[in-house]
Amino acid sequence: MTTPTHQHSTILEVAREAGASKTSVSRFFSGERERLSPNLQTSIAAAAQRLDYHPNRMASGLKGGRSRIIGMLVADIRNPFSVAVMHGVEQACRERGLSLMVCNTDNNSALEREHLALLTSYRVEGLVMNAVGSLDRELQALVEQGTPLVLLERELSQVEAEVVGLDNARALDLALDHLQGRGYGELLYLSEPPGLASPRQARLTRFQQGVAARAMAGEVHCQPLDETDSLNRAIGNFLARPGTLPKALLCANGNATLAATRALHALDARLGETGLLGIDELDWCELVGPGITTLAQPTEAIGRAAVECLMRRRDIGNYTMPARRVHFQANLIPRGSTCR
CATH class of the missing domain: 3.40.50.2300 (Response regulator)
Incomplete structure (x- = not known):
């Protein structure tokens, strides 16, 4: 007896189920949800859930030139501050239809360099980084190639990137x-x-x-x-x-x-x-x-601000613009x- 194979739902099936156009469903999953009415967004989300539909992020990224992936390098994933900020980053990414790829460098500069190369190979649309070593040259090259970069707390003197953190x-x-x-x-x-x-x-x-x-x-x-x-x-x-x-x-x-x-x-x-x-x-x-x-x-706000800075630089497309320092106050x- 042949075991039936699981058939993945398609974007066209989601469109039919939601009573929407294929273009609208595509916009919903490609980060352009704001162009759809709230009712249409709700219908598409419900249809996708009923059909267990999951978009192929890698394929859509290759087709559209964007991976829909944000990379995050964390110096120490055991640090409560890092975990709390990561939650804010993930929330902001999810709201924009982005996926978050996190790498823990364990405060090791050699491992940090390896993970940076890995994230670059995935053509991430932006990078949030809690720096450990001196990767000024590699990071500045990344910025000059058009990849937005936001540094969490730890500044790097030779890198033109926004810094988000505590005052x-x-x-x-x-x-x-x-x-x-x-x-x-x-x-x-x-x-x-x-x-x-x-x-x-x-x-x-x-x-x-x-x-x-x-x-x-x-x-x-x-x-x-x-x-x-x-x-x-x-x-x-x-x-x-x-x-x-x-x-x-x-x-x-x-x-x-x-x-x-x-x-x-x-x-x-x-x-x-x-x-x-x-x-x-x-x-x-x-x-x-x-x-x-x-x-x-305010860790949630810090994480969200990091993603907002990335998206701002990506959408403006001017990576030589002066980098900002976004400082939050402690309570x-x-x-x-x-x-x-």
Whole structure:
């Protein structure tokens, strides 16, 4: 007996089912939905669902000269910030009929170069990138060939590309003002090594400038966060050092906040008596002790803005236009960890 083969629905069958023209269905799946009435969009979507129709993105891309794929290079897919921004990027892509292809570079510049070549081979229509290494030459060549590029947070000095991310200077000012207003006068800043990551560099620089301008005492510990003994020792020494002013920890990102929370727990330090403030709002921050004060980044808006910038540059077609810096403001969420 011959096993029947599964027949894929065609665009013509969807058109008949929806009572629409083949052109309208094609527009619906090619990113031109705004040209159709809301009722027609609903009819086509329902018909496609009933027929289990899925457009062949690769074939349509080869035919029309566009792949309908957006590429995204993520430095560390385990980072909560990266995951949250990726969700915003994916939402914006889906609304435009685009597919998102994500590659995790694992903070490895060699792997980043490999993934960039892979995405280029798929003829992506744009690239959202959280850069790790120095791929200035390759990325600038990509831009000059007409592929829009948006950098998330981390800037590259030799690449003409839009940068979307947090206003780091304003965020650090907000954190320092809050800690000083709550009576903390001695601060320990915790971060991974800045390296080539421009946000880490910007936050560290603003911290050093900020404590000096406010006549606060500031120390810095920039080491890999998985070196637990070193981190615990640094925090323990900071808390044990004689002083008359209340002490607080300021964490440069969500990973640093988690590491600091574990260290304070191991040292049996009371949150609030020892202040704790972290950049990045994480789900567990409101559940630990009296709650951890955070600076929340508008990750959904950042991801959506990255796609909007890509589409703007693609549609205008002028890739030599000056690149913009799109900065978002952090939102302070005060909790018990900064209540003495």
